[in-house]
Amino acid sequence: MPAIEIVPSEVTFDDIHKASERIRPIAKRTPVMHSRGFDAEAKVAAFFKCENFQTGGAFKIRGASNFVYSIPEADLPRGVVAFSSGNHAQAVAIAARSLGIPATLVMPTDAPRSKLEATRAQGAKIVEYDRFRDDRAAIGARIAAETGATLVPPFDHPWIIAGQGTAALELLEEVPDLDALVAPIGGGGLMSGCSIAAKHLRPRIRVIGVEPEKGNDAFLSLAAGKRVEVPPPDTIADGLRTPVPGAITFPILQRNVERVVLVSDDEIRAAVKFLLTRLKILVEPSGAVGAAAALFGKLPAELGRVGIVLSGGNVDFDLLAGF
Amino acid sequence: MPAIEIVPSEVTFDDIHKASERIRPIAKRTPVMHSRGFDAEAKVAAFFKCENFQTGGAFKIRGASNFVYSIPEADLPRGVVAFSSGNHAQAVAIAARSLGIPATLVMPTDAPRSKLEATRAQGAKIVEYDRFRDDRAAIGARIAAETGATLVPPFDHPWIIAGQGTAALELLEEVPDLDALVAPIGGGGLMSGCSIAAKHLRPRIRVIGVEPEKGNDAFLSLAAGKRVEVPPPDTIADGLRTPVPGAITFPILQRNVERVVLVSDDEIRAAVKFLLTRLKILVEPSGAVGAAAALFGKLPAELGRVGIVLSGGNVDFDLLAGF
Numbered sequence: 001m002p003a004i005e006i007v008p009s010e011v012t013f014d015d016i017h018k019a020s021e022r023i024r025p026i027a028k029r030t031p032v033m034h035s036r037g038f039d040a041e042a043k044v045a046a047f048f049k050c051e052n053f054q055t056g057g058a059f060k061i062r063g064a065s066n067f068v069y070s071i072p073e074a075d076l077p078r079g080v081v082a083f084s085s086g087n088h089a090q091a092v093a094i095a096a097r098s099l100g101i102p103a104t105l106v107m108p109t110d111a112p113r114s115k116l117e118a119t120r121a122q123g124a125k126i127v128e129y130d131r132f133r134d135d136r137a138a139i140g141a142r143i144a145a146e147t148g149a150t151l152v153p154p155f156d157h158p159w160i161i162a163g164q165g166t167a168a169l170e171l172l173e174e175v176p177d178l179d180a181l182v183a184p185i186g187g188g189g190l191m192s193g194c195s196i197a198a199k200h201l202r203p204r205i206r207v208i209g210v211e212p213e214k215g216n217d218a219f220l221s222l223a224a225g226k227r228v229e230v231p232p233p234d235t236i237a238d239g240l241r242t243p244v245p246g247a248i249t250f251p252i253l254q255r256n257v258e259r260v261v262l263v264s265d266d267e268i269r270a271a272v273k274f275l276l277t278r279l280k281i282l283v284e285p286s287g288a289v290g291a292a293a294a295l296f297g298k299l300p301a302e303l304g305r306v307g308i309v310l311s312g313g314n315v316d317f318d319l320l321a322g323f
Numbered sequence: 324m325p326a327i328e329i330v331p332s333e334v335t336f337d338d339i340h341k342a343s344e345r346i347r348p349i350a351k352r353t354p355v356m357h358s359r360g361f362d363a364e365a366k367v368a369a370f371f372k373c374e375n376f377q378t379g380g381a382f383k384i385r386g387a388s389n390f391v392y393s394i395p396e397a398d399l400p401r402g403v404v405a406f407s408s409g410n411h412a413q414a415v416a417i418a419a420r421s422l423g424i425p426a427t428l429v430m431p432t433d434a435p436r437s438k439l440e441a442t443r444a445q446g447a448k449i450v451e452y453d454r455f456r457d458d459r460a461a462i463g464a465r466i467a468a469e470t471g472a473t474l475v476p477p478f479d480h481p482w483i484i485a486g487q488g489t490a491a492l493e494l495l496e497e498v499p500d501l502d503a504l505v506a507p508i509g510g511g512g513l514m515s516g517c518s519i520a521a522k523h524l525r526p527r528i529r530v531i532g533v534e535p536e537k538g539n540d541a542f543l544s545l546a547a548g549k550r551v552e553v554p555p556p557d558t559i560a561d562g563l564r565t566p567v568p569g570a571i572t573f574p575i576l577q578r579n580v581e582r583v584v585l586v587s588d589d590e591i592r593a594a595v596k597f598l599l600t601r602l603k604i605l606v607e608p609s610g611a612v613g614a615a616a617a618l619f620g621k622l623p624a625e626l627g628r629v630g631i632v633l634s635g636g637n638v639d640f641d642l643l644a645g646f
Contacts, residue, residue, distance in 0.1 A: 031354070052603045114600065273640055277437065280375045280636035282603040313603035317596055321644035 011158045011252070013200035016165035016193060019066040023163060026065045026098055030054050030167075032174045037278045042294040045305045047178065049171040052283050052313025056118070058239075059167050059190055059311050060084075060091035066163030067152050068095040076101050078148035083107070083129075083136040085238050086115025087312050088154045093122035104149060106139045112238060112316045131241075132232055155189030156246030165193025171307045172201045180206040182290040182299065183309040185218040185260060187242040188249030190311060195256035198307075208299060209253065209260040210289040212237045212268065218245050218253060219260040236265045236319075239286030239312060261298040268292050269323045275310070276320075284315040334481045334575070336523035339488035339516060342389040346486060349388045349421055353377050353490075355497045360601050365617040368628045370501065372494040375606050375636025380441070381562075382490050382634050383407075383414035386512055389486030390475050391418040399424050401471035406430070406452075406459035408561050409438025410635050411477045416445035427472060429462045435561060435639045454564075455555055478512030479569030488516025494630045495524045503529040505613040505622065506632040508541040508583060510565040511572030513634060518579035521630075531622060532576070532583040533612040535560045535591065541568050541576060542583040559588045559642075562609030562635060584621040591615050592646045598633070599643075607638040 033048045051059040068080060079102030082092040089105040096103035103124040107116060108131035120126055127143070129136050144151040153160060167190065168181060181198045185191045195207045211219055215233030221244070229244040245253060263271075268285045271292035275283045283291070290308040293299055299306065356371045374382040391403060402425030405415040412428040419426035426447040430439060431454035443449055450466070452459050467474040476483060490513065491504060504521045508514045518530045534542055538556030544567070552567040568576060586594075591608045594615035598606045606614070613631040616622055622629065 057603065276605050277638075277640050280380065280605040282599055282605065315600075317600050317646075321646070323640075323644070 011161045011165070011193065011196055013196060015158065015162035016169055016197045019162040020166040020169055022069050023062055023065045023166065026055060026095065027061050027166070028053065028055055029170055032171060033279060033281070035279050038274070041274070044294055044299065044303055046294055047171070047175045047305065047307045049167055049307060049309045050281065051167060051309060051311050052281060052287055056087065056090045056094050057312055057314040058087035058091065058287070059164060059309070060087040061094060062166050063160035063163035063189055064088060064091035064152060065095040067157065067159040068092065068099065070159050071150050075150050078150070079103055080152050081106070081140055081143045081147070081149040082152040082154065083140040084154050085241060086111045086119070087239055087314060090115060090119045090122065092152045093119050093124035096124065097122050102149070104143055104147070106136050106143070112314065112319065114316050115314050118314070155187030156248045158248065160189050161193040161249065161252070163193065164190045165197040167309055168194035168197040169201070171309070172198060175305070175307060176202065178202065178205055178305050178307045179303045180208055180299070180306045182208045182210060182293060182306055184240055184286055184289045184311050185209040185211050185253070186240040186286065188218060188245045188253050190309065191257065192249040192252035194309065195252065199256055206258050206303070207256050209257050210293045211260055211262055212240055212289060213262045213264050215240045216262055217243055219262060221245050221250060222254060222257065222260055236268055237286040237289060239284065240289065261293050263289050263292040263296065263298060267296045271295055272320070273323055282313045282315065283310045284312045287312040334484045334488070334516065334519055336519060338481065338485035339492055339520050342385070342485040343489040343492055345392050346385055346388045346489065349378055349418065350384050350489070351377055352493055355494060356602060356604070358602050361597070364597070367617055367622065367626055369617055370494070370498045370628065370630045372490055372630060372632045373604065374490060374632060374634050375604060375610055379410065379413045379417050380635055380637040381410035381414065381610070382487060382513055382632070383410040384417060385489050386483035386486035386516070387411060387414035387475060388418040390480065390482040391415065391422065393482050394473050398473050401473070402426055403475050404429070404463055404466045404470070404472040405475040405477065406463040407477050408564060409434045409442070410562055410637060413438060413442045413445065415475045416442050416447035419447065420445050425472070427466055427470070429459050429466070435637065435642065437639050438637050441637070478510030479571045481571065483512050484516040484572065484575070486516065487513040488520040490632055491517035491520040492524070494632070495521060498628070498630060499525065501525065501528055501628050501630040502626045503531055503622070503629045505531045505533060505616060505629055507563055507609055507612045507634050508532040508534050508576070509563040509609070511541060511568045511576050513632065514580065515572040515575035517632065518575065522579055529581050529626070530579050532580050533616045534583055534585055535563055535612060536585045536587050538563045539585055540566055542585060544568050544573060545577065545580065545583055560591055560609040560612060562607065563612065584616050586612050586615040586619065586621060590619045594618055595643070596646055605636045605638065606633045607635045610635040
């Protein structure tokens, strides 16, 4: 994969802007929703970037398609491989299918069935692994070596980061006068890309990350000033179970993120229910952490207008029914 | 209530157009959604008018606010009274509150708690009644007589019908080339108003009503050529439990509705789940009957592009979890 190695690790606003053009054929410009009921409850004016309505049901198609569409043409026929808890896998499968190239996805056996099935429905090959025992990165690398497929990393790559940043680009184009941007942090791809776009468009914007209490690797890492790895996180937010921030994303988080706030699984469930019954939209647990932070008073009190990325909507009905 | 008696029972497109101006301060222009996944499953191109995102969570604010804003000014201070399974009650409460006038709502004891609570939260007075024993119309009329409040009928009034018709007006403005319009029939207010708007804007459009199997009063009435009353319908679609079409709505349905198709409660539940997990939107059982008809092959096979009114999104989480 020579193309990957020569990419500079720096990501600029220009990269994000170019990504927004590149991914236009496949990624939707998702709506921004506003709810007086939510604002009254959270005591803040919240503007939701609804990536639950995105192609594949999550923001991941932004980075995945920006990456896949950037692969040198000579490498494309050997296809792509990726490892993911679900949304990235589905996004890579969709992007690969749009180019007619093969895709192999390494997914945990306990990924939501809806995510496994949706990925399979895209015509991708699924390789399951045990999240508590196997090394998914090693499995992905082995498949890449054996098949010559290009590995599409889930977050720690400039092409991925630039793609994810287009969510904040669109949000700030639509609602320019935000005091803060709030987004979940898993591996940091979404937050690093979005923070670059937001800080460029509105230099004084405050950038606040959100993690589940049991998946607080970015929180600990920013406090320690270095990347800290936690045990495999046991949280309902299945998209935020990454145990350590990325080598490329972490310095960007250090530069741009003012603070990381933590929400409990109960708070996440309550936020999912609030968004469902009051705003009438389905947001998955990982996608609802920003709304949970707002609803449960975890954001700085002095904020007026806050942009919150609802990063995805893929949740099994049976899981939801148990909330 | 002299103002009500002198209103002609005919409803014209002009009435609907004027209603759309009148209700603009309070009723949202709701989005129209389209889903390739739904289309593939239903084998039709469906365009959803998302009244689940409407003020109060249902289309009812259109008719209720058109009515309340048409009450002669001298009558306003004595307030309004209405009877409803929930969505109309909430809509009347919201419209009354916007004018600062009192509202009394007569609601069944088994109405969804979310609807009762949302109505109460608007500052309205709630009077509960037993749906299988009491005569809600009589209770409403008695309160109107005692207090001088204006009775806001749930469906059978030209002002209500004209207001509800604005949903189809907006839908056809956004997607003009529809082969058919599909909407639920409860008392017939939504369908009669929407059919007038649709037939005016697109004379050859086919208008198809949907009812739950167990609340098939419009189906039976159209077949009989006269209004037929059924026993209180026992269906999950709580907004479609009206036992008989209205005296004013029925002739309009006779003129404009090509056929009424029936869906089972199981089909309704499946449609709610499909809209939830695939489109990421919450639609209440009554609101999902049109989608159920499309998903379960109840619509004429030769239709290409179909506008479907998703009429509301107010459903208790506990009920939903049991689906």
